[in-house]
Amino acid sequence: MKKLFVGLGLGAVIYIGYWSYQMYLFGRGVQEDTKRIEKLGLPDTIVTNLIPYRFIKRTGEDYEFDTLDYHSINFNYIIYPSGELLKSNKSQSFKSKLSADKDITKALFLKYSDGIILFYTDSDMETSRSYVESFTDSLEKRWVAIIPGFNMGKPLIKNKYAYVTAIGFVGKLNLNSGEYEWKYENLYKSDDHSYNSFDQIIIDENNVEFISHHYSAEEKSKVIVNDKNGEIIRID
Known part of the structure; x- marks a missing residue:
């Protein structure tokens, strides 16, 4: 019996230790984001509640798309592969x-x-493009903006603007109106696969840097745009 209690106690310690470590990693990530916000002087909206990317799950020889979900304090949100959007809690939907x-x-x-x-x-396995869509709290549509391409990157949010990317595309989108302040397309280079996707967005004083890592070589390419007037400063 003593050995049983020791075993149970050890299991509990391991379980608690594991989840404590996971919370530590989560907290460290939040701290790193907070430090970056303070360094750049950006508002808290840069730390956004995001649905993690969900990859296609394969069933036999066919591809099947998974549902996407996000859980807030008061509501659960679900996006079905067909595009149906559901927001619900115990009393409302x-x-x-x-x-x-x-x-x-x-x-x-x-x-x-x-x-x-x-x-x-979205995708049908042959063509694909990306969207930004705004809804009211009761899921009435406000506006929709097109991001012309796949490989959508994580947007950088600053005040009422979202800096968005996709293959060969960068842009600054007004989140109140759904209109682009400026945008650039057809940046993809087929010879060296530059700008196949963008991995990082940095705001440095008056300029915005869109950084793309080459997946076939240890190199980086940058598109640098003047944030205010939208003029391209540099393209590698």
Whole structure:
């Protein structure tokens, strides 16, 4: 019996230790984001509640897209592959439909003002593009903006603007109107695969740097744009 209690006690210690370590990692990530905010002088909206990317799950020889979900304090949100959007809790539920006409492959969630904004990508395994769509708190549509391409990157949020990327594309989007302040397309270079995707966005004084890591070589390419007037400063 003594050995049984010792075993149970050791198991409990290991279990508690494991989840304590996970919370430590989560806390460290939040601290690193906070330090970056303080360094850049950006508002707290840079730390957004995002739906993690969900990859396609394979069933036999066919591809099947998974649902995407986000759990807030008061509501649960679910995006189905068909584009159906559901918001619910124990006493209320709201439904809407995303503007995409293909299966939803990945999405990001942002609580903004008195509603939500979704950044997402659709695909039929042959063609694909990305969207930014704004909804009221009751899931009524406000506006939708197109990001012309796949490989949508994690947006950088600053005040009422989202800096967005996809293959060969960078832009600054007004989150109140859904209109682009400026945008650049056709940046992808087929010879060395530059700007296939963007991995990092940095705001440095008056300029915005969109950084792309080459997946075939240990190199980086940058698109640097003047944040105010939208003029390109540099393209590697």
